[in-house]
Amino acid sequence: MVARTVTALTRLLDVVSLIAADRRIQIVFTVDDERPAIFEAGTTALLDDLAPRRIPWPRARKTRFDLILSASENDGLSDLDGPILLLPHGLAFQKYYPGSEVVAGLDPARLPPTGAVTVGLSHPAQRPPAGAPGAVLGDPAWGRMLAGRHRRGGYRAAFGATGRRLIVLASTWGPDSLLGACPELPERLVAQLPMDEYRVVAVLHPGVWAEHGPWQVRAWLAPASGAGLRVLDPDTTWQAALLAADCVLADHGSLAGYAALADVPVLLGPRLSGTTVPGSVADRLGERCARLVAHADLRAQVDAAIRDHDAGAHRAVLGEAVTEPEATASRLRSWLYRAMELPEPPFPAEFPPPPVPVVEAPPAGAWVAGAGAEAGLVTITRFPALGAVHEELPYRHVVARLEHATATQVAGAAVLGVDAVPEEDPFPHWPHALLIASAGDDGCRVWTRDGRAALLRAGDPAVDPWALASWAYRRLRRAEPLAGTHRLRLGRRIVTLRAEGC
Structure with a gap:
């Protein structure tokens, strides 16, 4: 070797x-x-x-x-x-x-x-x-990808994509690559996609890591990583990400072709490459697939690529792949x-499936949330706090976790998150906060300024318990009690929420 x-x-x-x-x-x-x-x-x-x-x-x-x-x-x-x-x-x-x-x-x-x-x-x-x-x-x-198709659910769970759409950014190296043409794409994409409806994973060509060094690559991606982006290490099996994906944003590199082979919707970067061989898979995909408009609405483009994709549409392009x-x-x-010059073993040849990756993401420090209601159903929508104000959100508020957010984010937050039950009353230190919240395996605990407390539990274990604090924020703003059983929409899920306490 x-x-x-x-x-x-x-x-x-x-x-x-x-x-x-x-x-x-x-x-x-x-x-x-x-x-x-x-x-x-x-x-x-x-x-x-x-x-x-x-x-x-x-x-x-x-x-x-x-x-x-x-x-x-x-x-x-x-x-x-x-x-x-x-x-x-x-x-x-x-x-x-x-x-x-x-x-x-x-x-x-x-x-x-x-x-x-x-x-x-x-x-x-x-x-x-x-x-x-x-x-x-x-x-x-x-x-190997064919050998791992049956593990799609496990791959999606590993990326935190259960109940969400998984979007993969697959960039090769060079100025014509996806991130060479759109270096700000990771931050803009995670900022425009609701946290509870999408998960974003970045797969960068190992040459990017080799040229710039892992420390620099992670530093460049730190703002997006802190807002939920999962970044695969260069030696992690990228096949798992493509098998789990709902849409792949790519370029003239090979991963666009592998995504197309897997019949995944592909949205290509804005630049053509002068190194692409005419008639190759990359060349044919470049003629067929839609291209990203870098400064237009990214969510609309991703959703359109998924909506307009015809199953099996890439077969003609990939006929000679x-x-x-x-x-x-x-x-x-x-x-x-x-x-x-060895006799072949008697058992059938078979590739091992790509392993289920271990992908860690730093906890989100802060996010902007809204809580609207229609026909008795409250809908929580959350976006990473990456500069966008999102004034359109009903009952808009900022949630900031004390142990992970910046001082500026904490100072302006209406809901403060803590990793453990506070030993002393934190409200005197944070005059803008209406609510203190702490999320764990048992649900989300909330405390109000007037000393009331409640435990919020969602009927779906895949629901992020931190989102329940935004439901409580809306109830307090409307002077409504927290106790009881309620219905909540979070992303594509409709769940039952039970509140015990005040």
Whole structure:
């Protein structure tokens, strides 16, 4: 396994998932540190986390291997001894090297002259460089996605999207990428989408993390993360996010194509890319999919992409992307064992599903909420406090959590959230607050200025108990008692709320 970048390494891990458990095979990893990649940062850390057997490049050059796997022709493959399988590290080969007409991944000048390299193709319509044999093997990343389709509910729960629409921001690198063209998109999107109706997840190309560094990337995304954005680490399985998505905002990178293969609505970024190969999946999607208007209403565009999507609409575009995808595991495993001159195991070949990711998001510090009512049903609508005033909301108010909000947010909040029951009366310190609230597994406890208290419980355990404080705020503003059983709309849910106490 020649691990050049995080992107290449994760693609190879998809491949060897078919053979890694075979006790007849020892898998070793190496890095060509004589020809370091531009986006090499993060590769060593991922290898450290995986803890495989690793050998230095000079030793790899002196060793005879039964099979060599690479996802980049930029590695010094001609220095290695053994049959080589060269795979794309994206969906087929759909980009030129910048400033050239050489297809990335298929540069004949960088391939060994001996013909020892076999180029793995995902469809018979694709062609390897002259002189290099090709093998139609399918796409292992898409194969793993197919193997995980039955876990969609678990993936959605891991992203906190149960009962919400899950929107995925999938950006490659470079100025024409989604975030290169719209760097403020994460903050604007989470600010315009109601918290209880949408969840937003960002999947950035590992090259973005490698070029700028994890600290800087997280710092840039901190305002949106503090407002609910989930950010996947570069070594987290992005396949789970695409399988869970209701809509994907993407660009000319491969993730738009994988989302389309999964029949997910795709909304592309505003910029075309000059590196896209004509006739490729990225090129065809660019002609078919709607493009984001960066400064227009983002929620309206997302909702329109979901509403106007026709199931199966991408099939014609993706006809030459992956051949017989259900057969990828068997086709690829058979090729690997033939290359190693080993008999294939007797059990069927099958990719493991992408694991359910562990995605943590910092607690929201503050939000703007409204509480309207129609026909006896109170509707709570909440937006992150990211600059938008939302004066249109009925009974508009700000909720700020003392342990997580800024001093400015707390000073202007009508509802103050605390992580634990206060030991002393906090109201004298916060003259603008009408209500104190604390949310936990048992519901939401609220305290009023005149010493009354109540415990609010929702009949649906998926409901964020903090939202119940906004219902109590409206009742207090209207001088209505809190006790009793009530109905509440929160996002797409209608739940029963029971209040015990005052």
